[in-house]
Amino acid sequence: MIISLLGYMGCGKSHVSINLSRKINFRLVDLDEMISNRHQQTISEIFEQRGEIYFRKVERTILEEILATEDNIVLSLGGGTPVYYDNINLINRMSTSFFLRASVGTLAHRILLHKNTRPLIANLADSEVPEYIAKHLFERNPYYSQAHFTIDTDFKTATEVSDEIVKLLGI
Numbered sequence: 001m002i003i004s005l006l007g008y009m010g011c012g013k014s015h016v017s018i019n020l021s022r023k024i025n026f027r028l029v030d031l032d033e034m035i036s037n038r039h040q041q042t043i044s045e046i047f048e049q050r051g052e053i054y055f056r057k058v059e060r061t062i063l064e065e066i067l068a069t070e071d072n073i074v075l076s077l078g079g080g081t082p083v084y085y086d087n088i089n090l091i092n093r094m095s096t097s098f099f100l101r102a103s104v105g106t107l108a109h110r111i112l113l114h115k116n117t118r119p120l121i122a123n124l125a126d127s128e129v130p131e132y133i134a135k136h137l138f139e140r141n142p143y144y145s146q147a148h149f150t151i152d153t154d155f156k157t158a159t160e161v162s163d164e165i166v167k168l169l170g171i
Contacts, residue, residue: 001026002066002073002095003165006147008137009079010110011100015158016165017076023162024171026072031081034062043078044122056084063087067094082143092148098165099147104134106154 003026005013014030021028032043035058039046046055059081066075067090075095082088091097102110108130115121121129144150151164 002069002071002075003169004075004077004091004095004097004147005100006077006082006091006097007079007100007144007153008102008107008133008140010107011079011102012110012153012156012158012161013076013079013100016100016153016161017074019158020162020165021074024072024074024166026074028076029066029073030076031059031063031066032076032078034066035059038062056080060085060087063090067091080140082146083140088143088146092146096169097147097149098168099144099150100153100161101144101150102153104130104137107133107137 003020005017005020007013017028017030020026035046035055036042039058041049043055046058059078063077063081066073077091082091088097111121111133112126112129115126115129121132124132149165149168151161151168153161
């Protein structure tokens with residue numbers, strides 16, 4: 001079984017995936033980490049040196065590889081992964097997907113804590129980040145909302161969100 005966690009950057013995918021994989025003894029796969037390891041570059045470096053189109057092609061190839069496995073996996077996706085190509089359909093066909101939804105305020109607060117590691121917002125003024133997030137969410141929510149399940153993450157710990165996922169899966 002593959003459990004895919006999707007949502008906007010800062011929604012808690014990384015923390016929840018770590019907690020959930022330990023809780024249910026599934027292998028943890030972070031898509032961005034896998035891309036970074038394979039290219040021996042950070043995601044920011046890939047974006048800067050090769051561009052977003054190259055990154056999205058690589059992302060799709062590695063996503064297909066991961067979803068083709070029969071291992072028990074908790075897969076943490078990049079924030080943009082479901083939006084490109086027909087990735088959301090592939091994700092839903094090959095895994096059980098969870099949209100970790102958070103408010104703009106929560107996302108902005110979390111993202112600003114690690115702004116320099118986020119290539120899409122690193123060059124924005126802090127005051128511009130909430131509007132940028134709101135615009136992106138408007139564009140991405142039609143894809144995110146296609147996930148099998150939606151869990152609100154505002155004011156919840158990774159443990160609480162993981163417990164909700166386990167309960168919804170009945171495992």
